[in-house]
Amino acid sequence: MIIRYRVLGPARAVPHPGGADAPLVPGGARVRALLTALAAAGGRPVPPAVLAAQVWTGEPPRDPPAALQALVGRLRKAIGREAVELTPGGYRLVTAPDEVDLFRFDALTADGLAVLDEGPPAEAARLFGEALELWQGPPLADLPDGERHPLAVRARQRHAEARRGAVAAALALGRADAALPEAAALAAAEPLDEPLQTLWIRALAASGREAAALAAYEEVRVRLAERLGTDPGAGLRALHTELLAGPSGGGDAPPVPGNLPARLTSFVGRGDDLADVTAALSSRRLVTLVGPGGAGKTRLALEAADTAGATSTTGTTGTTGATGAAYPDGVWIAELAPVRDGGTAAADAVLAALGVREPPLAVRAPGQAADPLARLVEHCRQRRMLLIVDNCEHVVGAAAGLVARVLESCPGVTVLATSREPLGVPGELVRPVGPLHRDAALRLLGERGAAARPGFTV
Incomplete structure (x- = not known):
């Protein structure tokens, strides 16, 4: 007979198929804590020392191995001797992750979210409903300090996603x-x-x-x-x-919001570069244009941002939409040239470019961070936007730290940076910007010269 384990709420073992068999609820808080710790491992062995630390948080017994062995004996008596085995790696619950409600709940919610994005809402509603039926109370409730267990934290996040997904599916229906x-x-x-x-x-x-x-x-x-x-x-x-x-x-x-400046002159040459950078932005979350001063990195970045922001694409990063503008929360440029130190000034400059004002102390939410970088992440976390970080070279360390933090914490943000050297952030795609080809350079000289002095010719 298969036994399924429940740790979303009070710990118990449920024979499957149930029939006339009632759920097996071990007596004693320590035994239930042991069952919870083993179930949270999803069938993997747990070393005795780790088990003891989870079961006896803050008050270890005098002889932990002996106390744990006695506790395992009581658990075996409650749910069956064959249900818990001793392996070279420690004690393990003879089960598979799919037989533990904690892992099944996670899988059902993930499937529901995937179907909600691309499939029929009725199927998404079914998956979310099945997941939410498993939620019978706080995850890992019988484990001392279980509220702070990483699996419990993840389960609570998934629970919020399942509830939200169920509402979205109901609206779609x-x-x-x-x-x-x-x-x-x-x-x-x-x-x-x-x-x-x-x-x-x-x-x-x-x-x-x-x-x-x-x-x-x-x-x-x-x-x-x-x-x-x-x-x-x-x-x-x-x-x-x-x-x-x-x-x-x-x-x-x-x-669409944003702060890109209007261009007052024509964009000459670099058609291939523009196409390359625009394509890169559809599949990469950090593209850095690298080249010497005056090479045209900023202008190329502005043109690429304009093109990418007006194009509807579906990239591999999840930053673009299937319909409408690629960046519904806008395309923004933050100029770092005026920044003179590597502290928080870079984050302050980006916040100013985005139009984010620091909330007064009187209305600041409890626990709300005053740190500029934390505020920047808080602002961007739920937005889909393209951020140009311009002229990073003189504060490259601060710029790299800022970009890395934003990319890690804000999955909907894509960054296009300009610098004289790469930022060195994981996932960075570097695109060198060199001098214009001769014909394009002569054309640019002719246009700019004629604008400055009527009758000018190359």
């Missing part, structure tokens, strides 16, 4: 009224989570409560301004435009 209570609860728990607030506002609108949806948007807008010093992202603004247009739709799409 036209079941807004049924999804509304859960959407409200999720939005209240994460007041600064823009995608979640978007889901909540969309649920209100889909259930026929357009006025309430507009009021909720205004609350979110004010909250973001007061706590983060920023405006709603492109997704929320687009939804706001839909709400203002009414059920019949219509109107133009909201402009």
Whole structure:
């Protein structure tokens, strides 16, 4: 008979198929902690010392090996001698990860998220529903200090994703009224989570409560301004435009945000370079243009950003959308040339370029970081955008640290850097920018000369 193990809530062993057999609930907190620790290993051996440390947190027995052996005997008596075996690597629960609800929950949620992106919403709803049925309480609840266990932390994150995915699937199926209570609860728990607030506002609108949806948007807008010093992202603004247009739709799409300067002169030559950099941005999250001063790195970066931002592509990084602009939260350039030190000034410069104001102490959220780099990550974490970091060479260490932190923490951000030397960040794609070819250089000289002095010829 197969035994399935439950550690999402009270630890227990459930015979499968169940029939008349009741779940096996070991008696004693230590025995349940041992079962939880073994189940969390997913069938892999756990060294005795590791098991003892998990079961007797802060109060080890006088003879840990003997105490653990006695505890294993009690667990075997409760769920069957053959269920726990001793191997050279330690004790193991004779099971597979799929027979432990913790791992099955994770897999079902991951499948649901994948289907929600590309498949039928009914299948996504089924997967999320099956996952949420497994959630019977806090993960690893019988394990002392289990709340801080990495698997418990991940499980809670997955639980939030499953709840959110279930709401999104219900909305896609036209079941807004049924999804509304859960959407409200999720939005209240994460007041600064823009995608979640978007889901909540969309649920209100889909259930026929357009006025309430507009009021909720205004609350979110004010909250973001007061706590983060920023405006709603492109997704929320687009939804706001839909709400203002009414059920019949219509109107133009909201402009994509950004701060790229208008170019006042023509872009000469570098057609191949432009195509190469634009293509690279569709598949890589960090592209660095490297070359001597005056080579044209910044101009090439601006032209490539314009081209990439207007192109709808599906890259391998998940930073671009299948429809609409590639970077719905905008294309931004941060100029590091004025930065004179390698401390927090680089992060301050990028925040200023993005228009992020430091929230006053009086309205700063509890626990909200004042560190500029932490604020930058907080701002960018849920956005899909292209960030140009220009002239990095004189603060290359600070620039590299900033870019690495943003790329690690903000999966929707792509960075295009310009520098006289590579940043040295993992995943960086370096593209050298050399002098213009002779014909292009002569054409550029002719155009700029004629603009400065009428009648000028090369």
